[in-house]
Amino acid sequence: MDKTKVKNVDVNTEANVNIEANADVEANANAEANADVDANADVDAVEANANADVDEVKAEANANEAVDIKIPPTTIDIQNIDGLEYLFTLEDASINLILTDPPYIISRESGMNTHYNTVKKNEENNVEFVKTEEEWIIYKVENNLLNDAKKENYMKYGTIYGKKYCVKTNYGEWDNNFTIEILEQYIAQYYKKLKKGGTLIIFFDLWKISILKDIMEKYKFKQIRFIEWIKTNPQPLNSKINYLTNCREIALVGIKGAKPTFNSHYDTGIYNFPLQGGKGRFHPTQKNILLFEELIRKHSNEGDIVLDTFLGGGTTAVACKHLNRHFKGCEISEEYYLKILDAIA
Numbered sequence: 001m002d003k004t005k006v007k008n009v010d011v012n013t014e015a016n017v018n019i020e021a022n023a024d025v026e027a028n029a030n031a032e033a034n035a036d037v038d039a040n041a042d043v044d045a046v047e048a049n050a051n052a053d054v055d056e057v058k059a060e061a062n063a064n065e066a067v068d069i070k071i072p073p074t075t076i077d078i079q080n081i082d083g084l085e086y087l088f089t090l091e092d093a094s095i096n097l098i099l100t101d102p103p104y105i106i107s108r109e110s111g112m113n114t115h116y117n118t119v120k121k122n123e124e125n126n127v128e129f130v131k132t133e134e135e136w137i138i139y140k141v142e143n144n145l146l147n148d149a150k151k152e153n154y155m156k157y158g159t160i161y162g163k164k165y166c167v168k169t170n171y172g173e174w175d176n177n178f179t180i181e182i183l184e185q186y187i188a189q190y191y192k193k194l195k196k197g198g199t200l201i202i203f204f205d206l207w208k209i210s211i212l213k214d215i216m217e218k219y220k221f222k223q224i225r226f227i228e229w230i231k232t233n234p235q236p237l238n239s240k241i242n243y244l245t246n247c248r249e250i251a252l253v254g255i256k257g258a259k260p261t262f263n264s265h266y267d268t269g270i271y272n273f274p275l276q277g278g279k280g281r282f283h284p285t286q287k288n289i290l291l292f293e294e295l296i297r298k299h300s301n302e303g304d305i306v307l308d309t310f311l312g313g314g315t316t317a318v319a320c321k322h323l324n325r326h327f328k329g330c331e332i333s334e335e336y337y338l339k340i341l342d343a344i345a
Contacts, residue, residue, distance in 0.1 A: 074303075076317055076344060079330040080337040083309030084182075086330040087189040095193045095328070096261070096304035097201070099295060099316050101287060102186065103178035104205035180208075184215050186309065191219045193307065196257040199299045201227070203251040203287070212252055221254030227269035229291055253299075264298045271295075286313030293319045300325055314340030 079086055083102075190200050200221060204212045209226075216224055229249045253269075273288040292315045300306060302324045308316035311331035320327035321344055331337040 074321065074324055075326045076321060077328045078311065078314075078317060078337070078340060078344075080332070080334055081330045082332050083330055084185060084189065086309060087186070087193060090193050090307075090328065092192045093195050094305065095198055095307045096195055097199050097296065097300040097325075098190050098194065098307045098309075099201045099292065099299075100308045100310050101203040101285065101312060102183060102310045104285075105178055105180070105208065106205055180211060180215075183212070184218075187212075187215045187219050187221075191221065191256055194256040197259045197261070198256045199260050200254045200256075201251055201295055201299065202254075203229075203249055206248070206250050209250050209252065216252060216254045221256065222258065223253075223255045223260070225253045225269060227251050227253055227295075228271070229288075230270060230272045231275055232272055233274040261300055261304070262298060263301070267298070287315045289315055289319055292316055293323060296320065296323055296325060311340055312336060314343045317344050 187200075190202075194200065200216070202212065213224055227250070229251070231247050231249070271291055271294065273291045275288065296306060296316075296319050303326065305326045305328060306316065306320050308327075308329040311317060311329045313336070314331070317327050317329055317340060331340055
């Protein structure tokens with residue numbers, strides 16, 4: 001055999017061996033590199049998961065911290081004092097919501113007022129011969145009477161609602177002495193005492209509501225709106241000869257500045273609630289507690305300060321206690337003031 005050829009074969013074989021060795025080294029190097037990459041990827045994945053777990057723990061801690069935030073216990077401050085005097089003791093821009101029901105300037109003597117006085121006098125004297133239609137039915141059954149035609153000395157109230165919800169039309173000095181000029185002084189102070197974005201809700205006589213609106217506009221209240229309380233059990237005043245005139249009451253809502261609290265949407269501002277009755281009613285113009293609770297929910301938040309300078313039956317104060325709002329208010333009548341204190345005790 002040609003020695004030159006043998007050498008060439010040997011050289012080629014050696015070259016092939018070197019190539020294979022280099023290939024193995026390169027393959028091993030690539031494998032190690034890939035292994036390092038995979039290892040690094042695993043480390044990154046572990047770190048990412050760890051960071052995600054930390055973020056989740058932090059988020060949960062923040063959520064728990066938010067839940068644990070507590071609103072301070074509500075405070076109820078009620079004074080036996082004139083409303084304007086009380087307003088002058090308050091800081092300006094300190095109130096979130098004013099919900100109030102001033103005298104309507106409507107006192108008069110009438111048949112309804114005579115009926116009210118008769119009912120209350122007879123109840124106080126425990127007069128036996130005064131009964132409602134419902135009470136007469138029970139009385140006749142218990143006493144085996146066919147009719148009461150011969151009971152001429154007995155007085156009937158009509159239905160039980162005529163007795164239970166009898167109302168005054170002469171409300172005394174607190175209404176007789178109140179004037180539009182005095183009302184304007186209140187509106188001026190209300191604006192000062194409200195925070196920016198605070199709300200005034202004020203009930204007033206339907207036939208004088210335009211006067212109230214003009215006064216509110218004069219003192220820069222914005223977004224003035226009507227809301228209406230439909231009484232589901234109104235007084236049957238002249239009900240047989242005309243439409244009921246006292247089946248609803250109107251209030252105006254006004255805002256100081258802009259961006260008020262309003263926890264509602266697509267709201268008609270029409271509320272259907274009965275007259276406040278039962279033992280909880282002790283003031284002639286006392287508003288329904290459910291009505292005031294709904295208004296307070298919509299126009300304030302927990303921990304806000306609510307004001308009423310004409311407390312009357314104390315409805316605003318009681319509603320604030322139920323809803324975790326701070327309350328400030330006053331009632332000029334000592335009689336009603338003491339009853340309010342009992343109601344919120």
